[in-house]
Amino acid sequence: MKPDDGRRRVVLEHVHPEVDGGRFPIKRVEGESVRVEVDLFADGHDRVDGVLLVRHASGRPWREEPLEPLGNDRFAASFVVDRLGRWEYTVEGWVDAFGTWRHGLEKKVEAGLDVAVDLEIGAELVRGAAGRARGAAADELGRRARDVGAASAPAAGRAAAALDPELARLMRGHADRGHATRRERPLEVVVEPRLAGCSAWYEMFPRSAGPGTKHGTFADAARWLPYVVEMGFDVVYLPPVHPVGRTRRKGRDNAVEAAPGDPGSPWAIGALEGGHTSVHPELGTLEDFERFVGAAREAGLAVALDVAFQCSPDHPYVREHPEWFRFRPDGTVQFAENPPKKYEDIFPFDFDSEAWSELWDELRSVFDFWIARGVRVFRVDNPHTKPFGFWEWAIRSLHDEHPDVVFLAEAFTRPKIMYRLAKLGFSQSYTYFTWRNTAHELRAYLEELTGTDVREFFRPNFWPNTPDILPEVLQNGGRPAFVARAVLAGTLSSNWGIYGPAFELLEREPRARGSEEYLDSEKYEIKDWNRDRADSLREILSRLNRIRRENPALHSNRSLRFLDVDNEQLLAYVKHTESLDNVVLTVVNLDPFHVHSGWVEVPLEPLGIDPEHPYQAHDLITGARYLWNGSRNYVELHPTAMPAHVFRLRRRIRSEQDFDTYM
Numbered sequence: 001m002k003p004d005d006g007r008r009r010v011v012l013e014h015v016h017p018e019v020d021g022g023r024f025p026i027k028r029v030e031g032e033s034v035r036v037e038v039d040l041f042a043d044g045h046d047r048v049d050g051v052l053l054v055r056h057a058s059g060r061p062w063r064e065e066p067l068e069p070l071g072n073d074r075f076a077a078s079f080v081v082d083r084l085g086r087w088e089y090t091v092e093g094w095v096d097a098f099g100t101w102r103h104g105l106e107k108k109v110e111a112g113l114d115v116a117v118d119l120e121i122g123a124e125l126v127r128g129a130a131g132r133a134r135g136a137a138a139d140e141l142g143r144r145a146r147d148v149g150a151a152s153a154p155a156a157g158r159a160a161a162a163l164d165p166e167l168a169r170l171m172r173g174h175a176d177r178g179h180a181t182r183r184e185r186p187l188e189v190v191v192e193p194r195l196a197g198c199s200a201w202y203e204m205f206p207r208s209a210g211p212g213t214k215h216g217t218f219a220d221a222a223r224w225l226p227y228v229v230e231m232g233f234d235v236v237y238l239p240p241v242h243p244v245g246r247t248r249r250k251g252r253d254n255a256v257e258a259a260p261g262d263p264g265s266p267w268a269i270g271a272l273e274g275g276h277t278s279v280h281p282e283l284g285t286l287e288d289f290e291r292f293v294g295a296a297r298e299a300g301l302a303v304a305l306d307v308a309f310q311c312s313p314d315h316p317y318v319r320e321h322p323e324w325f326r327f328r329p330d331g332t333v334q335f336a337e338n339p340p341k342k343y344e345d346i347f348p349f350d351f352d353s354e355a356w357s358e359l360w361d362e363l364r365s366v367f368d369f370w371i372a373r374g375v376r377v378f379r380v381d382n383p384h385t386k387p388f389g390f391w392e393w394a395i396r397s398l399h400d401e402h403p404d405v406v407f408l409a410e411a412f413t414r415p416k417i418m419y420r421l422a423k424l425g426f427s428q429s430y431t432y433f434t435w436r437n438t439a440h441e442l443r444a445y446l447e448e449l450t451g452t453d454v455r456e457f458f459r460p461n462f463w464p465n466t467p468d469i470l471p472e473v474l475q476n477g478g479r480p481a482f483v484a485r486a487v488l489a490g491t492l493s494s495n496w497g498i499y500g501p502a503f504e505l506l507e508r509e510p511r512a513r514g515s516e517e518y519l520d521s522e523k524y525e526i527k528d529w530n531r532d533r534a535d536s537l538r539e540i541l542s543r544l545n546r547i548r549r550e551n552p553a554l555h556s557n558r559s560l561r562f563l564d565v566d567n568e569q570l571l572a573y574v575k576h577t578e579s580l581d582n583v584v585l586t587v588v589n590l591d592p593f594h595v596h597s598g599w600v601e602v603p604l605e606p607l608g609i610d611p612e613h614p615y616q617a618h619d620l621i622t623g624a625r626y627l628w629n630g631s632r633n634y635v636e637l638h639p640t641a642m643p644a645h646v647f648r649l650r651r652r653i654r655s656e657q658d659f660d661t662y663m
Helices: 097-111 116-132 135-149 155-162 165-173 218-222 225-230 286-298 316-320 356-371 388-401 415-424 439-451 472-492 538-550
Strands: 011-016 026-029 033-041 048-056 063-066 068-071 074-080 085-095 187-192 199-203 235-238 302-307 336-338 341-343 377-381 406-410 495-499 570-576 583-589 596-601 615-619 625-628 632-637 644-650 652-654 660-662
Touching (some): 011 085, 026 033, 033 048, 048 074, 063 074, 097 116, 116 135, 135 165, 218 286, 235 377, 302 356, 356 388, 472 495, 472 538, 472 570, 583 632
Parallel strands (some): 199 235, 235 302, 302 377
Antiparallel strands (some): 033 074, 048 063, 048 085, 068 074, 336 341, 570 583, 583 644, 596 632, 615 625, 615 644, 652 660
């Protein structure tokens, strides 16, 4: 088939970044840059040029950034996303007639050939650009066209005018793009708040915030906020705060039958008092919840609310909308199962119901309800058990209205499903970090998350523990394991979180050998936490979060690089800012029982460090300072003292007073 315009000769290929050929947007946070690369070429020997076109999807006009050559027909340009919401970008290329002509003129001038005719051709090209330009640029190009085309002037002067770099700049800005090739479909960037890219989460059960084992209230939980702030967290995450069902309520340690007074699992949502848009009456009222959100905001904390789309048998939905549930042949509603586990206190929704559309609308309205009450962060329970189409529609429509909302996917499932949820719009995701323990496992996993195109859409959030997961390394490794896992989570990933106070108070007793369930799990009972215990990790967590806050290198995962070290029990890695003004090198002893030492290879020149001079390694955890020389340096870590170094590398500079200092 003959093309519409056979004069469109430029080819655009391998645009990067893009996700699935542009089916899904890439992700950035407000203020970050996007570097776009593209293969740009044409047939023959003509030179090509192009631009990156960028606009906010709200209707801003396209703005252009010139594409610069990288070599081998590869070009690149960057832009900064300074506004939340969706952005569009695309690339356009054309045959650069003036650049091609100019290159030929240079060769002829160098060879001493007659260029009179060539200068006439060039003058015509410049006159064409003058006709496309406006104002002062048009006048300037017109003057230069006359200089190049002045037949009575000496050829050498005309050639010098034609080869003036300023003329090349003007011509590039007013190129003939009548036969340009543009990528047919623009690519998208979803720009989210900075919290989506860098955050520290603290999970707490508000019902355990009261005195002793008395059911806590939102007011009690508000009195915990200074404690959370003191440790440097910026998100306080609450499990479901709704009424808890009574039918088939679980007892302590997940007992099938509850004893009198057992509070049940907060994830068994719904009772006579209400469902997903109600709060547990013992926690308080909706107004009390809004006051809690306001108090958190004043303290500098975002409130994350757990959204679990499932119901207890007592939920009003079961009575009012039986069409949203699946019934078994005996007439009972199908409860949730994950064999061998059974969740008799939970009914899943039937998304294959004939009433699926009404169900989608209702579930989306749950987010609207809590957004109206000040919540901007949601941790979504088991999103992989709900249709992909629902999440794509719901998150897209919510982001269109509220681009500042952040969604965390609690999807411990297969990698492709986790990645699909991220592509569909989830801002962050739980990960396999919880079960990655060796240096090889951690390195391979992080290189996949941060060193491949996965990083364009998937933001990991590292959790050493959750109310559901007490990993073996914490059960057996004692305090050194807790500290090491916190440092790993908080420095490998720009987003991390803990389930507290279980984490800082070193809770590590499983319900049974081989189980990852906590003994006396807070999911099924109210806990009386002594937050002032002498062995608490409170101070270490405060220090870790302060290090994260004060070092921009840790605010992103894009620069993560693992370092060679001659001991497989040591994991060493570095992160840095683009300008290299902040370089953080972390070394962690992965063995909680033994002292380990080794030699770490530091890539000096890529980090902006002069290999001919010493540099300072300032341990931000202990405050110790070491003077290192060269790329190979010794470290030794005692797990019972401190199983990790978090060094800020400081380059030597010469001050005005002519003495060495470090930055």
